[in-house]
Amino acid sequence: MNFGYYPGCSLSGTAKEFDLSLKEVLKYLDTDLQEINDWCCCGASSAHSASHLLSVALPARNLILAKEQGMKEIVAPCAACFNRLKVAQHELKTDDHIRINTEELLDTKYSDGINVLNLISLFQQIGLEKIKSNAKVDFSKLNVACYYGCLLVRPHDILKFDDPENPTTMEEVVKATGAKPVDWNFKVECCGAAHSIAHTEIVENLSMKILDDAINYKANVIVVACPMCHSNLDMRQKNIIKHNPGRNKIPILYLSQLIGLSLGLDHKKLGLDLHFIDTAPLIASLSENEVAV
Amino acid sequence: MKQLIDISKELFESKQVGYIIGYAEDKFKRVKPFVAYSSLDTERFVFNNNSVNNLAVYLTRLPKAKEGKIGIVAKGCDIKSIIALIQENQIKRDDVIIIGVNCNSVVNQIDEQFSKENTAIKCKYCQVRTPAHYDYLVGEIKEVELPEDKNFAIMQKLDSMSAEEKWNFWEAEFEKCVKCYACRQVCPLCYCEQCIVDKSMPRWIDSSATTKGNFAWNMIRAFHLSGRCIGCNECERACPAEIPLSLLNRKMGMVAINEFNYRHGTDINQPTLIGNYNVNDKEDFIM
């Protein structure tokens, strides 16, 4: 299988391990990614704060590039990028005014037709059966809280991906690894997102609620599909603990890392050492049950 | 050809049909409609590029077979007429046996040799060279070369004209009409027992061949075929005045496709376009 690839800025920076682990897992599952040549930032939350037009134009540029480079389906593992690409596609399709302005701004014609996949739908396409049949590590004692955040499921009318209040597709992927997803409250609650730098205090409070609920429902690990969510839950967790002494740590993994672990891939190659919250104790507890291949 | 004759013979011998409508050559080697009433008659059946007539018209014109069903040799386009007749309660599916023929285009001018240039208009955009519906299928599909669709170009040109220019165009065309009603007689879907043009109480359409009356006649005929005409173009072929009737019918056919994505005569069970409605039908032209 072959897909176009839009890594987005985070995966080439702070979310390096997301990129590493995804590529590692896909290699194992015989799936190739072809990176869009000369892609630019999708504008994230900053573009639509400044200009509606810009928030459409930046993703549009990438979509046009992908089309020019002969791609039909592209994977945007970062939830924010996925969201921006899909929303831009929708606006370009339904609003002639914005399409014309965008084309003028970019000096190119836009035409629809690229299918944008997120991390979960990518694995759905590859086939959960494939993950299941290749699982090497016993995850039966692992309780996983699947955290979708905002951008994978909202706005539902445009993304048309899963139930926006109680999504279950990531749980299906997690089940394929043999782990047990827990039913908890804050799967789609916001972590504070882009306020990570400008309003750290807000992010800490919101993230703490999410971490609390996951721990409350007996999760050993939170699995995410968004670099922004990851940095808020992982990097900010340190300060949360500092400001609220006596709390339990909970490691935050990317979905691709969890799959990689279950496939028995090299931990270092999955970037499991790059987290702020140490993943080693979790991994150690797993390896006690590791089954022989 | 042998296939066609074999099947026809078998149909007679097994007493399934009363007669079979097909094509045969006359003594001048011209291909004409021919009704076979016996196994022996079927020896004369032919099918080639000159088999242009839409034989479906005979289904409502000929008396019913005394015993057995009616067999009919039909091209993909003709079969659309047959389906339309079934959709419109004129015949029952069980009463006909359709011998479908793979068609490699037919002539436009029957008096001249078949060639790329002399190809019927309908063949230029044909999608049913292999029929979509039949009881038997005979013949083989060959590569054919098609000339450009000039008819469509004229239609586009007309669309771009002003109202007055269009009126003048049609005035010049309709002036030629002599109200011979060949268009009606040859049309498989003109099966009314009394045509509106023959109605005198009231006389909606002037019966004399004035341009005014001709306008009314041709417009009403096109309207009555709206959403129904399957585009066999027999009317235009039959017209002695050479009025481009296909333009009117094709225009209405395009309305059916563009506005409703509907093609008459493609599916027996499809609800007809006229006679049904959708609450969301387009109404941007209504104040």
Added chain:
Amino acid sequence: MENEKFEPKIVAFVCNWCTYTGADLAGTSRLKQQTNARLIRVPCTGRIDPVFIIKAFEKGADGVLVSGCHPNDCHYNTGNFHARRRWIFFRQLLDFVGIDSSRLYFSWVSASEGKKWVDVVDGVINSVREKGPFNGYKKLNKEIEIPVK
């Protein structure tokens, strides 16, 4: 005669339950309008046959207006839906032969829309007046009058 100001002749086919009653309301409300329109009352827009419209043009109408109940308001449930489907074909047919849409108008006017009726009628009269007389048929009518030698 030639110099006389052109006054368009408009024939309006209206349904009995909505538009005719709406026009009644315009009257009861004393809403003034121009005198060019002649209404022909039929039970339902479903009754309006396109031959009526052709005949009206033949007889010298410069414009035709067809009006009935709004969708879902039809007194006979679905008459206006069937009518609407016919119109979609018929107006494009007329346009194709040179009777363009500035001579043939359609509207939904309910029994309570007296004001809308006035706007529609005056609007049609004004735009047909601007368009000028429909000479197509006038010419053809003349042709018939000339005795053949």
Added chain:
Amino acid sequence: MENNHVHPTIQKIINLTNQDPANCYQCGKCSAGCPVRDYFDDAPNRVIRFVQLGLYDRALKSKAIWLCAGCQTCSSRCPQNFEPAKFMDALREIAAEEGIAPSDKNVQKFHKAFLNQIKNNGRSFELGLIRDYKLATGKLFQDIDAAPTAILKGKIGFTPHKIKDTKKIKSIIDKAVKGNTK
């Protein structure tokens, strides 16, 4: 949706969001579910109310429009299919256009710094972003403990990934942000 009787600000909002603030019937579900509402001065439904009442100034000077995280919880739950998140975006854009000083400078400076990164590199470069933001806000010691770990683990690179066509990106951003045509 063009209408002569509509106030220009409302028209602008309609143009930017394809929705009319009149659609909001003030049930407050947006505010009830908003994760950052507790940090707002005015709840989201109130900001919409200001606009409905014609108190555009109060809406544009509200902190809420800057603190909105864009999580779209409100939009996805609105019973009227109104999208407050889009509405907040539009107000931010209008406030910037009308030169109204943002009531939360940090957020605005962050977005500015972020766009600057894209302008220069075509992509966001985190070290540069943090540096620019800190210089702008003077919060030099924020995240001082996180940054070294991140750099150490190679999560933050020292050199930006530049794309080839940065000129183009710069011109796109300049045109879109300043002279918004809509």
Added chain:
Amino acid sequence: MRIGVFICHCGENIGRTVDCPSVASACANFSGVVHAEDYKYMCSDPGQNLIKQAIKEKNLDAVVVGSCSPHMHEKTFRKACSDAGINPFLVEMANLREHCSWIHDDVPSATRKAIDLVRMLVEKVKFNEPLIPIRVPVTKRALVIGGGISGIQASLDIANAGYEVVLVEKEPSIGGHMSQLSETFPTLDCSQCILTPRMVEVYQHPRIKLVSYSEVENVEGFIGNFSVTIRKKARSVKDELCTGCGLCVQKCPIKKVALSDFDEGLATRPAMYVPFPQAVPNIPVIDRSVCTYFKTGKCQLCKKVCGREAIDFEQQDQLIKEDVGAIIVATGYKLYTIDKKPDESMIKGYGEYGYGKFKDVVDGLQFERIASASGPTSGEMLRPSDKTTPKKIVFIQCVGSRDESKGFSYCSKICCMYTAKHAMLYKHKVHDGEAYVFYMDIRAGGKNYDEFVRRAIEEDGVKYIRGRVSKIYEENGKLIVKGEDTLAGVRVEIDADMVVLATAMIAQNDSVKLAQTLSVSYDKYGFFNESHPKLKPVETSTGGIFLAGACNAPRDIPDSVSMASAAAAKALVLFGSDVLEREPVVAKVNEATCAGCFYCQKVCAYNAIEQKEIKDRQGNVIKVVAYVNSGLCQGCGTCNATCPSKSVELLGFKDDQIYAQINSFAEVF
């Protein structure tokens, strides 16, 4: 033809702008017109006498009156002419007032127009034919569909007036939703106490034939003459033998096999059951999907204990036919159970409220069962999950109502009242409990309604919070309700023990199918449409079919009962005459020219067009043509316009009549 033209001045109303005498004299010159005159008030007695006199003196056979709108005085003038011996359908009216004098100022052009208008109708009337009103007999018997409070009321009213009623109920018992309710607003009287006597009255009434556990399968015919096919579903119990002793239900070993519909899933019932103790008829039903006998062929315990041999495992659905003259539809409503959004999207109702996920988030009818003395908790206020008394309870209004996104845009009308009632019932049972109501607007229009809501707030201390709730989640055994008080502008978070959602009232699942069976129109939500929102609120678009209760729109008990009585009254009006007279404006087929394409049949909204076989002397079918059932035809003429050969024509508006009008619309050509 000898036509008379009569021009009315209508005092000054026409005369001011139209020169009536010159209209009359112009009309006198029209061919066929033998008499023309004008008069100040044509509709007055002397005016009418003028017409009658002229008819006799000039031997007129058709009349055109130029006066006001036919909607005003067509009946008057038709009657007058009919008195003078002219068939009323040879009278036409030219509208010189509403369509001429009142809307124009300029006398010459208004006069010219008036002459045109009269001429067009003079030309038309030449083609008018005498028509005779259609007379159809009336079957004085009614069908009532639905045995809720509306159906019960309508049945009793009609039966008490002396006519027979067939009452069809799809459930095993009549009673409907009202039988599930605990107490009713605004009086707080016990619902079952006031309802069950009515149910028994229905059962015992000599003129009511109760057909329970049955559904209407097909309806044919027309006003006064309906033929109805009813599917009697197999109960597996012979109702004529069963005495309702209940032994079989007691002995059924498959005890808690299915959730009780009557208890809204909060309790269980056996495979053999009566929905509730006061059921009417008190005849049990076997739920074949769970019965051991039907699954394995063993058991038959019920059969063994039944002394009357009433159990019949072989029973089949039965089709019965009933002839009735009027039909009252009272099929009621369904509660929006939010399990699915009614479209193709993957959203499952209100995920944010956890309905269906959290046991203690219940809907309005479930709360009724909890509060009801006959309910699963015997009226004790206990929450479903752990059967403890909730100390804090939250009610949320407008769930599914006024919600275009996840529900329906209409207001369900009754929720404000029943939520106030719920909160009161709760406070009356749990004195130290706290009750909160989230609302958007309080809609308490009705006698003693707003007072009732005020009482909940002022006397019972229910806390009303204006705002919608955004999310409910479970934390440490509590339901955390996150809302906003939009009046104070503050966020409200309540750690509740139980939440009650006032979900929308929606149309029954199969309402559209029934509407199509009955040929009545329905709205986009599936509610049946009334014929006119103001003046014909219980009639439907089809004559002889009337509506009662919540099948038309969300409606509370008093409104439903009054509507039911109104519908009954309409049926009784129909039964007041032995024959019905209808305007003979119906379509008629020319069988000689009909080619049998049946496009007319497709466009007919009333199924009035049938297929008729034309046979030769030997009995062979020559052709099949259209045939109009004039009892069903309503006279729209859509068939006429659709027929390509004009083989079907609408009497009164035939092609030649309209042609004549078009042919004469202006003076000069």
